[in-house]
Amino acid sequence: MRTTPSPAGHRSADEQRHALLRTARDVADDLAADAIARDQAGKPPTDEAARLREAGLPAALTPPGPGRGADWRTGCAVIREIAAADSSVGDVLARHYVHAWSGRFYANDQHATALEEESVREQWLWTGAVRPPAPNDDAEGPDLTLRPRSTGYLLNGRRSVDTAVAAADQIVVDAVCAATGDVLVVRIPPGARGVTIEPAHGRLGQRVAGAGEVALDRVTITPGQVLGRRPHDEESTAPFTALAEPALRLALCHVGLGIAEGALTEARDLIRGGRAHRLPGEDPDLFLTYGELASAAQTATAVVDRATEAMAQALATGAQLDAEVPAGVAALVATAEAVTSKATLHVTARVLELADAPGLDRFWRNARVLTAHRPVAHRLRSIGEHYLNGSHRAVAATFR
Template sequence: MPTTPSTLDRTTAAERRRALLRITRDVADDLAADALARDHAGRPPTDEVARLREAGLPASLTPPTPERGTDWRTGCAVVRRIASADSSIGEVLARHYVHAWSGRFHASRHHADALEEESVRAQWLWTGAFRGSAPDDDTDGRDLTLRPRDNGHVLNGCRFVDTAVAVADQIVVDARCAVTGDVLTVLIPPGARGVTVEPAHDRLGQRVVGAGEVILDRVTIPPGQVLGRRPDDEESTAPFTTLAEPALRLALSHVGLGIVEGALGEARDLSRGGRAYRLPGTDPDLFLTYGELASAAQTAGAVVDRATEVMARALDTGTRLDDEEAADVSALVATAETVTSKAALHITARVLELADAPGLDRFWRNARVLTAHHPAAHRLRSIGEHYLNGSHRAVAATFH
């Protein structure tokens, strides 16, 4: 009998992994078939999320246990493969997978287990948006504020959410309590009264991610939707909790690699099919160009794979992780993100010189939007300070 999502929970972890990767290939092939048309349309990913749920991917991409979920290495492989076919949906899955770890990063283990079990059962799609805790953060008065009440809190304000704002089942945010000053990590209940969504339109790239602003007007947050309190001081934050943001940046680096692999693969197919500016087999300069681009892609992949392995070990360590280990992981992730961003922008621009085909420009547009808000210079300074001085503060600041 063929393996389907409904039978994954009755198999071993290795069998689940193989089945998940087969399902991922099928979903990626399906998404690739109409990726260009959907990019042109730029609509919210309602249909795409339905495809993901039909394949069981939201339920599979949850933190691992012996009976369910997906380990970090496999989860990133799924994200990367989907992103090579459609980077918008790759980003939706990347953010879903990392935010599905929110219970483990911010809540008690009992609370996390309950959330993860319900997430698998109901095939929740997760997204989220965090401001971070930089002391000089300028909030313009429009950000999220909590006020205590007898049955929990009331949440007001607005926040831009990068993916799936109108179709997610759980939105994870941080918000400051107006009474105590505490910063709490909370889940916005699906379908809650007072939640309004304003989708972002006419984006340059990543047009199918479903980005937009969520506006919250006196939204009730029951106690079960509060995951935990985050210290204002980064140095007081538990080392394992500090992995939340670099884990997201690393998952998005896999999206960047997916863009690179998709761009190179499509350009290669055009060259082989005779739709390139120069024909393969007759132009040594063409071989040189592809050699340069393939080498850049493989270099970025090697750095990201190393960071993925180190992150996986850190996640397995859990609450036993210490400050130094967490800082080393974050520094390596910052390096991987820097290398991948540079490679993605370079490669996706160069492939436009190799072939003439509608839609080839989407890879550059997607890479540009994915990397636009995280300047390399900021990361490089923090990496350098960590390398010279072993500064934990510098690495933490990289991701805020």
Template sequence: MPTTPSTAARRTADELRRGLLRTARDVADDLAADAIARDQAGEPPTDEAARLREAGLLAALTPPGPGRGADWRTACAVVRRIAAADSSVGDVLARHYVHAWSGRFYAGPHHASALEEESAREQWLWTGAVRTPGPHEDTDGPDLTLRPRDTGYVLNGRRFVDTAVSVADQIVVDALCAVTGDDLLLRIPLGARGVTIEPAQDRLGQRVVGAGEVVLDRVTVPPGQVLGRRPHDEESIAPFTALAGPALRLALCHVGLGIVEGALTEARDLSRGGRAYRLPGADPDLFLTYGELASAAQTATAVVDRATEVMAQALDTGAQLDAEEPAGVAALVATAETVTSKAALHVTARVLELADAPGLDRFWRNARVLTAHYPAAHRLRSIGEHYLNGSHRAVAAAFH
């Protein structure tokens, strides 16, 4: 049977996917070897970023394009595998991948393409802290402000960044123009003049993510670093741009699944190795516990995988995305987030009852920090309102 161009392209894509997953497995094995020691040290992810860069994962996990990048499904699989070995590094990689999409979400196609090519070529590490559109809740005004000048803007303020704040190459933020009132999306190179970093200290979990505040003092922002302008009214945002928030939260669901898988695997290995409170011989209660935890993990995986597939289809649609679709995607992501958060906290707490081993507590600590910012009740009310009334506002509210 002759090979058609489409068949050859699919084979090439499959080979690239398998190769990328093999690389992720190798990096994960390397990270797992010293995960406990690095968690205890709690240092910025300088070495971890170097490992990702040397393995080619920073260049590979950029939006898909001719001869470069990774599709959404593959990237999420890579993130989950890395997170199972070290959820801090999985968190860094998840946010890197989604923020690398910023050009497509906010800028024009030509700007986005050039940015992605440069990112892959230079192996940039991306991070960011983009707030949801809407009125600023801070009564003192926005935390980041821009003022126009002849060569672009001047940026001032400070913003907390969840990962890689001291090691990233590009930081994506939104800021309010003090003159026009426009809400602009920007990318700021870490080495830009006027950028300083204040690392977060003594974190409960996710200790190696490199969180902290970026302080911006009269930072020059040339026009090429402005990604786009965002409407104040969230209902006026382009459908494709509306995927940005749910995409980040869904990528973090894969980090949560990685935590679940890592905790279960480590507990199982301890039980098999005779280092658990109860040995696996013929203990029906032990079988029941593992059956319950494995079922919780598989249920969360099924829900997240469904949301991942729907998100992938929406991203593939691009600018032709129907105005109604983002709300449905966001509802699935909110559901996946709810189920994953519950599973991660439950599984990581229960494994502590099965074995007493140094470092096993890190899974619960990491899950707790990863899920702490997004209360389940808030999401569930939004999901319920969307289910009953089809309210787009309710779904958008779930990502505030």
């Protein structure tokens, strides 16, 4: 089908970027060919994960280092390209890329470097569900607990995971230490003893993303699987660690943009092929409608690109990041999320009025599921508080 990209060490950064984007386009074309059939089947993304590994994308979408990884801008461009062809796989890749940064967000430099090198070498596919600090964390007790033992911990509980729960190589979660009350971020291989995977069935959209629950019964966690502490509140969170949650939200904005772009492209091709309710050459109102939808998508793209640039600069700064920066980045991400959610839902609903073809509804279904747990009003309130009161905590705290 394709060949894995050649070693990056012998090419310039621009050459590496262009080669990775070419690979992403090839994978996207491959996924688009049977996207409708796979959506209808709704199976776990085992085959899709194999396609990604064959193309070398899990290894390529890791944090940048000497001769490896992808910078934030390039990683997001790859995610959007894949999502336009199949947003379920784009979702898998988005969460993989962000969780592959977990070593840098939570661990020390030496641990993070070793982890990233192993991830590239083994072509690990990452997923996870790390919850951000919140005032009511302990209201109902932790769902995951760690009990210390002589060497490491035993992990117990259940956690919902949005992608690749049965196809990933590493699942990143946070759990409360029963002895100290510390919240620790750990990684677990799904095949470990005591791990039970329960895939979700009958989803409205994102059917191939591989959502489900992971049940953990006395799962051994070695010291090497502990990435670090997740602070209990925003005030005690290191600036770089504070980027973890908005980074995930921003990556998912690129998935949303991919959905809108994919819907517009497929509707356009159907219209050109004569499978439309009205013929484009005879109806200026059709031009007007398509122009409105294209403008909405392009406006969302501009907002997301601005947040992407801010995030890229913050991630590149590393541990020296100023304490005030994450809140500003989070405000931009919240804005991008609000604009993208509205645009994607609007575009995917309206294209159904333009063309008539099986499978076109999947774009709206996928957009609905992707945005369902992130209400726009919630984001807008946090943005307003940030700008009116200069509140940094409010923007970060609402990223749930």
